[in-house]
Structure formats: structure tokens, C-alpha cells
Amino acid sequence: MSKRSPAPPPSLPEEMPPPRSRYNRPRRFFSIWGLVIGLILGMGGGLAYAWTISPVVELSTEPWQLRVEDRAHYMVAITLAFAGDSDLNRAVERLLTLQGQNASTDIFQQVADTACRLASTGYVDSNSGLAAIRSMMQFYQLQGRSGCADTLIPANDIESTAVVVIDASTPTLPPPATKTPTPPSAVEPSPTAPRVVVPTSVPQRDFVLANVSTFCDAQISGVIEVFVQDFGGVGIAGMPVRVRWDSGDDTFFTGLKPERGPAYADFEMEAGKGYIIDMPGRSDPSSQQLVAAPCTTDAGRDAVTSYRVVFLPAS
Numbered sequence: 001m002s003k004r005s006p007a008p009p010p011s012l013p014e015e016m017p018p019p020r021s022r023y024n025r026p027r028r029f030f031s032i033w034g035l036v037i038g039l040i041l042g043m044g045g046g047l048a049y050a051w052t053i054s055p056v057v058e059l060s061t062e063p064w065q066l067r068v069e070d071r072a073h074y075m076v077a078i079t080l081a082f083a084g085d086s087d088l089n090r091a092v093e094r095l096l097t098l099q100g101q102n103a104s105t106d107i108f109q110q111v112a113d114t115a116c117r118l119a120s121t122g123y124v125d126s127n128s129g130l131a132a133i134r135s136m137m138q139f140y141q142l143q144g145r146s147g148c149a150d151t152l153i154p155a156n157d158i159e160s161t162a163v164v165v166i167d168a169s170t171p172t173l174p175p176p177a178t179k180t181p182t183p184p185s186a187v188e189p190s191p192t193a194p195r196v197v198v199p200t201s202v203p204q205r206d207f208v209l210a211n212v213s214t215f216c217d218a219q220i221s222g223v224i225e226v227f228v229q230d231f232g233g234v235g236i237a238g239m240p241v242r243v244r245w246d247s248g249d250d251t252f253f254t255g256l257k258p259e260r261g262p263a264y265a266d267f268e269m270e271a272g273k274g275y276i277i278d279m280p281g282r283s284d285p286s287s288q289q290l291v292a293a294p295c296t297t298d299a300g301r302d303a304v305t306s307y308r309v310v311f312l313p314a315s
Contacts, residue, residue, distance in 0.1 A: 061259050063097040071098055072114050073237045073262045076132045077255030079111065079139040080238025084251070091139070094256075112140040112147030119149040128236050135238070207239075207283040210312040214305050216295035222271060222304030224290060227263040228254045228279070228311045235263025239311075242280045243267050251280065271304050279311055 063074055075098065082091040095107040115136040123129040130153070137149055207228070228239040237255025254265040269275060274289030286309075295305045 063094075063258060064099060066258050070258050072118060073255055074098065074258050075111060075114050076118075076136065077237040077253055077262070079135040080132060080240075081253045081256070082139055083135045084240050084253070106145075108140050108143040108145045109147075111136050112145045112149070115140070116148040116152075119152040124153070126230070128230065132238060206314060207279050207311045208314045209277075209283060209286055209309065211308075211310040212286065212290070213308045215308065216297050216303050216305060218297050218299075218301040218303045220306055222269045222292045223306045224267045224269060224275065224277065225306065225308045226254065226265045226267070226277070226311070227261075227309070228265075229263050231313055235261045237262035239265075240280055240282070241265050241267075241277065241311075243275045243277050244285075245270075245273050245275050269304070277309060283311060283314075 063071065066074065075095070078091050078094045081094075082088065092107065095111070098110070099105055099107065115133050118124070118129070118136075119133050124133060133149055133153055137147075137153065140147065141150075224243065226241050228236045228241070230236055235254070237253075239254045240251055241254065242249060242251045250267065252265050252267060255262045257264055257266070267275075269290070269292035271292050271294070274291045276285050276289060278285035290307045290309075291305070293305045295303055297303055
């Protein structure tokens with residue numbers, strides 16, 4: 001009788017995996033929602049920092065990098081400056097800075113095209129805008145260029161001043177009627193008698209010195225900042241400004257620093273000197289000198305007093 005081998009032990013039941021729940025889900029390397037929220041917070045914080053806390057201030061903008069309308073104002077300032085000093089070389093050097101990568105463009109024709117564009121808009125509705133375009137026309141016409149402004153703007157760029165001419169000679173009154181003829185007068189009025197020209201109105205100043213304020217800044221030390229604006233507070237480019245001191249004078253123009261706006265011009269003073277400021281032929285001089293006196297900033301740094309001067313149209 002053969003032995004029977006013992007039966008194998010019964011196999012244990014396989015262990016069942018635990019049921020899935022929100023507590024034992026497999027972990028991922030990153031969360032999509034966390035990534036989205038992080039991006040939103042990062043972008044919002046970056047924009048808040050760039051716009052409010054530390055905004056970017058452009059200090060080295062080249063003229064060719066300006067917007068189209070700002071380049072037009074810069075060009076107006078150049079031609080108005082040329083009308084004042086007739087320095088063609090300086091005007092050409094300034095116009096070349098507007099070309100940038102287009103160095104082969106005809107700069108004089110650019111002035112003509114810009115004048116054409118401005119003459120087709122409301123820029124000519126003011127006397128200052130009309131004078132600006134006429135200065136551009138004079139500039140490019142001297143170089144043999146032409147544009148549509150030649151037909152849009154009247155040719156008489158200088159308005160004639162009405163005058164009254166008074167004959168200084170004594171007129172001979174007709175004698176009363178008599179029965180005997182009046183002998184001819186022995187004194188006849190000379191045909192070359194002097195003539196006196198009397199203007200119909202007294203010349204008026206275009207601008208007034210509306211405000212002068214001082215400030216002390218170590219970064220802007222001993223500087224006269226000038227702003228020439230119209231009644232609406234809009235800056236006017238190309239306006240001449242003059243400073244005079246005991247040993248000389250200097251004339252400069254608004255709008256040549258486009259990053260500060262078309263109304264802006266400045267002059268660096270010499271410490272200890274006093275200056276009189278005006279717009280030559282367009283305003284009365286300042287009644288008091290602007291003295292470059294020493295001052296101390298709020299941070300305790302030594303500097304020279306600076307001035308902020310505003311010219312407005314005469315009422």
C-alpha cells in the first residue's frame with residue numbers, strides 16, 4: 001500500500017488593495033492649479049512693482065526713438081530755432097538725429113512732408129501752430145524742396161501792420177470867396193516835407209512771466225527750468241528764451257529735450273551769479289534776478305538753488 005503525499009496547504013487569499021480616496025491618492029510632482037495661481041500672483045506683483053513702486057524712467061531716449069507726433073514737435077523746434085539763429089549746420093545736425101536707421105532719407109524733404117501732415121490737421125488752428133509750419137516752409141523752401149503745405153498755408157507769412165500816414169506839412173486852406181482874386185501864395189508846401197508814420201495800435205507782449213518757484217535738489221543743482229505753455233496748459237515747442245547776466249547772455253529754445261515735453265527748456269547757472277530771464281521780443285524781463293545761491297536739500301546735501309519758470313500767453 002503506497003503512501004500518499006500530503007496535500008499542499010491551502011493558498012492564502014490575495015491581499016485586496018485599499019479603496020481609493022482623497023487621502024491616499026498618488027502624489028504628483030506639480031499642481032496645475034498651483035502653477036496657474038503662482039503665475040497670476042507673479043505677473044500681478046511684477047506689474048504692480050513696475051507701474052507703481054519703481055516705474056521705468058527713460059533718460060537716454062534718442063530723438064529717432066520718439067513717437068511720430070513727438071518727432072514732429074522736435075522738428076518744429078529745430079526749424080523755429082533756425083529761424084532765430086540761421087545756423088544751418090546746427091539744424092542739419094539736429095535733424096540727422098531724427099533719422100536713426102534711415103540715414104539715407106532726404107532730411108529736408110522730411111521737413112516738407114511733416115509740414116504737409118501738420119497743415120492737414122487742426123495744428124494750424126492756433127497762431128503758434130501756424131507760425132511753426134511757416135518756419136518749416138521757409139526752411140525747406142530755402143533748400144529747394146516743396147510740399148502740400150505750400151498750397152494749404154497762405155504765402156504771406158508776415159501779416160502787414162496797418163499804419164496811418166500823416167503828412168506833416170501844413171495844408172493850404174482854400175480862401176473864402178471874394179470879389180477880388182487872391183494872389184498866389186508865396187510859400188508852397190515842399191514836396192519833400194517830412195512824413196510821420198503812426199501805428200494804429202501799441203505793440204503788445206505775447207507772453208508774461210506767470211510763475212517763478214525755487215527748489216533745492218542735488219541731482220538738478222543750479223538749473224533754470226523753463227516751461228512755455230498756452231492757455232490750456234499745452235506746451236509750445238520752439239519758443240526762444242533768453243537769460244542775461246553781468247558778463248553775457250544766452251538764448252535757447254523749448255522742445256529740444258523731447259523726453260521733458262515740448263514746453264521744456266533749461267539753462268545751467270554758475271554759482272553765485274544772478275540772472276534776468278525773458279522771451280526776447282515776446283515778454284518783459286523778470287523784475288528780480290534769479291540768484292544761484294547755495295542751499296541744502298532735505299537729505300542734508302549741499303546744492304545750488306534751482307528755479308522753475310512758467311511763461312503763459314498774455315491775456
